[in-house]
Amino acid sequence: MKLTVGQELPELIKHPTTRQLVQYAGAQGDFYEIHYDQSYATSVGLPGVILHGLLKAAFLGQLVTEWLGDQGTMKTFEVSYRGIDEPGRPYRCRGRVVKVDGDQAELELWGEDSGGNRTTVGSATVEMKG
Amino acid sequence: MSSVLDRLRARIGVGEAPVEATVEAGHLERFAEAVGDPNPRWRSEAPPTFLVALAPAMVHLAEAEEYGKGWLNGGNRFEYFEPVRAGDRITATGRVADVYEKQGSSGNLLFIIFETDYVNQQGRTVARLRGTAIRR
Numbered sequence: 001m002k003l004t005v006g007q008e009l010p011e012l013i014k015h016p017t018t019r020q021l022v023q024y025a026g027a028q029g030d031f032y033e034i035h036y037d038q039s040y041a042t043s044v045g046l047p048g049v050i051l052h053g054l055l056k057a058a059f060l061g062q063l064v065t066e067w068l069g070d071q072g073t074m075k076t077f078e079v080s081y082r083g084i085d086e087p088g089r090p091y092r093c094r095g096r097v098v099k100v101d102g103d104q105a106e107l108e109l110w111g112e113d114s115g116g117n118r119t120t121v122g123s124a125t126v127e128m129k130g
Numbered sequence: 131m132s133s134v135l136d137r138l139r140a141r142i143g144v145g146e147a148p149v150e151a152t153v154e155a156g157h158l159e160r161f162a163e164a165v166g167d168p169n170p171r172w173r174s175e176a177p178p179t180f181l182v183a184l185a186p187a188m189v190h191l192a193e194a195e196e197y198g199k200g201w202l203n204g205g206n207r208f209e210y211f212e213p214v215r216a217g218d219r220i221t222a223t224g225r226v227a228d229v230y231e232k233q234g235s236s237g238n239l240l241f242i243i244f245e246t247d248y249v250n251q252q253g254r255t256v257a258r259l260r261g262t263a264i265r266r
Contacts, residue, residue: 014166027157027164028183032201044200053203054182058165061178065169073210077178080205 001071001128003105009095012063016051018087024055046084053081056091056120060109063093064124072103072128079109083119090114095124103128134197138229138242141191148223149185155216157183176214181248181257182206185222197240197265204241204262212256219251227260240265 021035033040034050041049057079064074085091092112099106104127111120153176161183162172169177176184214220228243242263248256 020164020166024164027161034200046200054179054206055165057206058167058177058179062165062167062169065167065171065178073213074178076207076209078205078207081203 003097003100005097005100007097009063009067012093014059014091016087016091018049021049021087024052028054048086051085056111059093060111060122063095068126072126074124074126076125079120079122081120083117085113085119103130135231137193141226142229143225146224148221150221151184153214153216153218153220158216174216184220194240194242194265200266202264202266204264207260209258212254214256221249223247
């Protein structure tokens with residue numbers, strides 16, 4: 001796979017549900033109530049239950065690994081959570097190549113809510129196989 | 131509030147007790163299924179964020195809970211050195227790397243930076259994770 005600066009990764013659209021948040025809470029072992037208990041979530045000032053930041057990170061990880069396939073490996077992966085996301089709304093994962101240096105490339109990654117706001121931003125460095 | 135900050139700052143650099151866990155194929159499968167990632171590769175190999183599920187990556191420090199009313203995850207940074215596969219025995223060692231307070235738009239926020247090193251059964255560091263936990 002030949003990488004060029006500006007190249008976009010094929011986008012990944014996820015459709016998280018409250019059921020998925022419960023499933024993820026169990027799989028990760030993160031039982032913080034804001035991810036499945038509506039009344040608890042509203043009591044701490046949230047509009048309702050919200051996605052785990054790390055679930056959004058996992059979505060972006062899926063975006064990158066699906067695109068990379070066996071052509072390369074991820075060396076670093078960084079995500080920053082800028083906004084909350086609620087289940088029942090599509091979550092759009094996107095990315096593009098921002099730098100290519102030999103067999104290494106840097107990616108810009110982001111997750112968008114249904115209003116087009118980048119609620120998660122991140123980056124990754126990947127090493128391509130020769 | 132400053133006393134909470136002082137107490138937490140005293141923990142900077144102090145390592146937590148290591149946590150050992152085996153990467154189980156069933157756990158990999160449940161994790162990938164929860165994420166909704168159908169790649170068959172994850173039946174035997176750990177997907178990018180799996181290590182957080184294996185051992186605590188970001189400790190919700192009990193003594194920080196006097197501060198504010200809830201936790202937020204600010205961000206995570208993973209560095210990968212070696213692949214992690216089903217059957218690997220991983221030792222995770224975490225430490226508080228930094229604690230500081232910041233003025234937010236609706237009051238003060240407390241930031242706790244937590245680092246975890248993951249070492250496999252061969253003594254090789256497979257990954258390092260840095261997480262930012264926020265009390266608000």
